[in-house]
Amino acid sequence: MVRRQDLATIAALVGRAKNELIRVPGAAIPGVLAPTIFFLGLNGVFGNLTQLTGFTTDSYASFLVAVSLLQGAGFTGAATGVNLARDIEGGWLDRLLASPAPRWVLLSGMVLSASLRAFIPATAVLLVAFAIGAHWPGLDGLLIAYAMVAATAAIAACYSSALALRYRTQAAAPLMQAGMLALILLTTAYAPLALMQGWLQDIAEVNPMTQVVDAVRQGFVGGITWDGTWPGILALAGMLTILGALSLRGMRRTAA
């Protein structure tokens, strides 16, 4: 049962997390810059792939924007794990663990803050994408995009938190970043499934994040359908359940 006190604690922890953005000059910039640079860069490099027979749209920016949105969410979530590792090294986590707040409440505060922060790079990427001609996805497409960005950031935060709790050092940061990068890019990131090389096609078919990429993409390259959306929702729910359980287990085992 969720008590009012638990919600107050979660809100307090989200409030603390915002300090990183507000009180450290330029702290938000790397998180916004990275996905935006990749979006613009990859669009400039691979933009003419749309000339290939079988490409599902004539606008590479429209095709690519979904991946860049999710990449931004992944970076934000990975940063949560790095921050947690820093808090472990500095003893801050002990302060939280020595309090009577339940472990799931402590974790929820961190994960929720990642979901909310992910809206910043997502908005930056969208503005840039529209500026260079990406199609408008409609309000429903936009809502789906933001919701899935938030969920992806939560997944990334759970994954990177689990690593932080396991290794207890910021040196694990590349593992956090590489893991999310691989998860998001081993999908229909650069081209439709039919145009991908054999091995990557096989991986993308089984990678649950492919469903999420396609669900976010559908509004930008065509129309929104329930059939195009529910696999993404299911994939997110599944990943969040598994990685959430892993990170909660890690949080509960800190005393071991």
Added chain:
Amino acid sequence: MSGLAVNLRVIRALGIRSIRQTFRRPQLIAPIVVFPTLLLAIQTGGAGGAVNLPGFPPVQSFLQFMLAGAMMQSLMLAANSGGIALAVDIEMGFTDRLFAAPISRYAVVLGRLAGTAALGVAGALWFLAVGLVFGAEIAGGVPGALVAIALTASAAVAIGGIGSAIALRTGKSSIVQGMFPLIFVILFLSTAFFPENLLVEPARTIAAYNPMSFVVEGIREPIVAGLNGTDVLDATIAVLGIGAFSLLLSARALRHRLRTGG
């Protein structure tokens, strides 16, 4: 022992130290090897159909084409890592220990760059091996591979000088680290990942004049076409130009640091 011999020993010792530092801290290896390999795999698998685009240069495979870009990415990240490591040395006070020793001041910087060159060679060897394992051919054979490796190492030193200059001037690893996104901007605005004629504007125009394009084409030519063309020569000139510029910057930054202590 002559002064030159002594300095060479110091440069070698500091170069070995910088290599050890990198391999003892996995978080320094990841950007140089893991990320470029991951991106190589994903881009090759995802955009590999690009070889069928009208105007794509004749290559054995998209992987063969992309190897040079991966090597370029790796060497630029190695150069950035070297700059960050030098800045950390400054922050920790380790460079004071070196400057207080009876060695040439320039040896301190050259030692760091020697380490960067070694990492450039290691990265080049890695990607050539990865390419061979996954079926890419080196058109220029062993001589071609050696030319590609030599260009990679010298480009790493040339670009590493810029990272060192920033480190010496600012003394802050966070600032050098902040250059990280710039590396990708430069790479995307070059022919590292796609042929110039198939880039989208304004990337195409910028790539035509970007010195990094010359460097990457010089690394690419021995792999996809052999040692017949002029791209290697153009790349050598570009590396020399970048190197002269970066070494000048480093020397000025070093003199400034020694004069003012910061």
Added chain:
Amino acid sequence: MPAIVVEGLERAFDDMLAVQGVDLAVDEGEIYGFLGPNGAGKTTTVRMLTTLLLPTGGRAAVAGHDVVKEARAVRASIGVALQEAALDPLMTGRELIRLQATLQGIPTAEGRRRADDLLERVDLVAAADRRIGAYSGGMQRRLDLAAALVHEPRVLFLDEPTTGLDPVSRKTIWEEVRALNDEGTTVFLTTQYLEEADQLADNVGIIDRGRIVAEGTPESLKAEIGNPHVRLALAEGSIAQAEEVCRRIGKLLPPKDARTVLVEVENGSADIPRVVRALDEAGVEVGSLDLVNPTLDDVFVEKTGHHLEREEAADAGQEPAEA
């Protein structure tokens, strides 16, 4: 009912037993000083009692709750100021205490009121809205202490609260600890400073290499040792001769450094002329001579064969070895 009960507490890390069967009891309202050198097992013990580390053997209860089976109830009853100050440099002092209040389940308005009171108590009102990153070491410790008190805990754990502080800041912390104890708070204090244990603690437990080697009031522990000793600082080359002479007068104690001889004297200051005469007759040149009454370090030497204070000097500047 004791505030803290520990029976056979153990903690193993891989093949190393950091805490080897610790037994102790702390009464309500007591200040218990847990004294030992770096690496003795103090912090490991505290982390088990504050539920941050699971014991691998034995049991412990804090404020009547088992630290393993009733961990949450323990956390609700204790205040903790750990060795790492565990502060967020981006927060202000006021924000930190308010956050701690929320973590402890205190309603917002009440939490704010308590934060204001505590900031005044630890004399941080002027700095309350400045970022913690700008606080001095002493200010950070006072803030940490204030945060540990926000929920008026029954038991307060202080892990080396004055390590690294200047003497003035240390005295301020001591005064605050005494004041808290006067109000009825039980305090479990770990320290490597003899003077701190001597000054503050009602009872002292001395731990070395994971085991309690002595326990009692500071006075009773020192009285156990009994005799004072004479400390001689000697010129180089005279040590062996001086030891030979002193051995005939009393029991030699392990020296703290290579230029000192320590000899136990049964009759205190009355034995000093005898020592001086004997050394003079033997032609031994003495730099200085002091009569030293038993200290907790002497207790430590008696029980372990080595000095606590020498280990402090040797470890100066090093990071604590314990997690």
